Amino acid sequence: MLSAYLPAENGLAPLGAERDLGEALWIDLCGPDAEETARVESFGIGVPTLEDMEEIEISNRLHREGDCQVMTVMLPGRDAEDRQFSAPVTFLLTPDRLVTVRHHTPRPFATFATRAERSSAGSGTPVRIFLGLVEEIIARQADLLEAAGRVLDRVASDVYGEEMNDVEGLRLALRDIGQQGELTAKVRLALFTMERMLSTFMVWNGTMKHRDPQIATLAKAQMRDINALEVHLDFLNSRVALATDATLGMINLDENAVVRTLSVVAALxxxxxxxxxxxxxxxxxxxxxxxxxxxxxxxxxxxxxxxxxxxxxxxxxxx
Known part of the structure; x- marks a missing residue:
């Protein structure tokens, strides 16, 4: 699916079917077919396939092809069965437009167009749209971490509470803890790849044609946000480890109580x-x-x- 956007009074507006695709400042390709890929490649931009995006080594996910900056990151999203998983997303940034290529549905790509006017970067140029989209992605990772924290709060309250006295409830709590551990691992991978992308982008920024002095300031602010989230992520990971140990300890205590009862009955x-x-x-x-x-x-x-x-x-x- 191909979605194209141009700047509007309220941020970004979809490009009408009657308009030329070359007018769009942001083209979003989600699982593109051959025709959609050819339309974008007519602008001299090479669109990678899913196999290319998955096979790219971490050291080669950030490179330049002429005036086009090719940056691939790993972002959590949902599959057709609404399960959380991580997949690559490629940003193709040129002086004329931003092209994003993805094969899953990270939420920021669905929400950014309607909220672009709230972005601190704005949406007047491709590079500002890029930074605004990155800002939306960072905010989404923060939301995921907050959701994981709320689940851990609930699980800790249940595990440490007096009402949790059955093994089945503890096993369900252990499953919830494991799910949050997997989620934080996906967020960590996203933050790691985005941090590398922004640091490389800041190096390239000096040679870009836009000559916008605010771009470096905006990118540095986003780097600080990522660093703050990584600190919070370390805290959540310690909570996941503590909750896992506590839940396993409670399960062992319950199983020991059963074994003790059986031992006493056998002794009688x-x-x-x-x-x-x-x-x-x-x-x-x-x-x-x-x-x-x-x-x-x-x-x-x-x-x-x-x-x-x-x-x-x-x-x-x-x-």
Whole structure:
């Protein structure tokens, strides 16, 4: 799908079907077909395929092709089944337009056009649209981290609370913690690749034709935002580790309680089993077998031995 935008009073407006694609300052390609790719490549911009984007080594994801800056980052998004995963997104920045190529749906690409007027970078030039989109992506990563923090707050409240006393609830809590750990890992990858992209962009900025003195200031501000999010991410990762250890500890305590109960029950039946084993030997000379009340005496001895064992465990504090 091809979406094209031009500057408007309220930020960015979709390019009408009757307008020439060359007028667009931002062209967004989402899973483009051959025709859409050819339309963009007619401007002298090479559009990478998904295989190219996935096979690019980290060291080669940032390069220049003439006046075009090619920058590939990894961003979390949703698949067709609404599951969170990370996939590459390529920014093709030229003096005339910005082209983004993606094959999944990171939320910032759906929301930026309607909120471009709120961007500190504005949307009057391709490079400002690029920085505004980066700002939207950074804000989205912050939202994801805040959501992960809220889930960890809820899980910690449940795990440490008195009402959480069943193993199944603890297992569900452990699943939620694992999901947040995976999410923070995806956000960390996004922040890492975006930090490299911005640092490289700042080096290239001095040779760009726009000569906008505010661009470097805006990029540095976004770098500071990324650094702040990385600090917050480290804090969340420590919370994930602590919550995982606490939940596993609670599960172990519950399982130990079950094992202790089974051990006590087994111990209670050991003396009666011993008595039953003795009188089940069938030796010829067992004088107790001739007594009329021998059966009841044996049963009484079994009950007394089990009760004595239980009283002893209770006195030791094992029950």
């Amino acid at each position: 039946f050991l003396p009666p089993t011993l008595i039953a084993s003795i009188y089940g030997m069938n030796f010829a000379n067992m004088p107790e077998l001739d007594e009329p009340f021998a059966y009841y005496i044996a049963l009484g001895a079994m009950v007394a031995s089990a009760a004595g064992t239980w009283i002893w465990f209770k006195a030791k504090g094992w029950l």
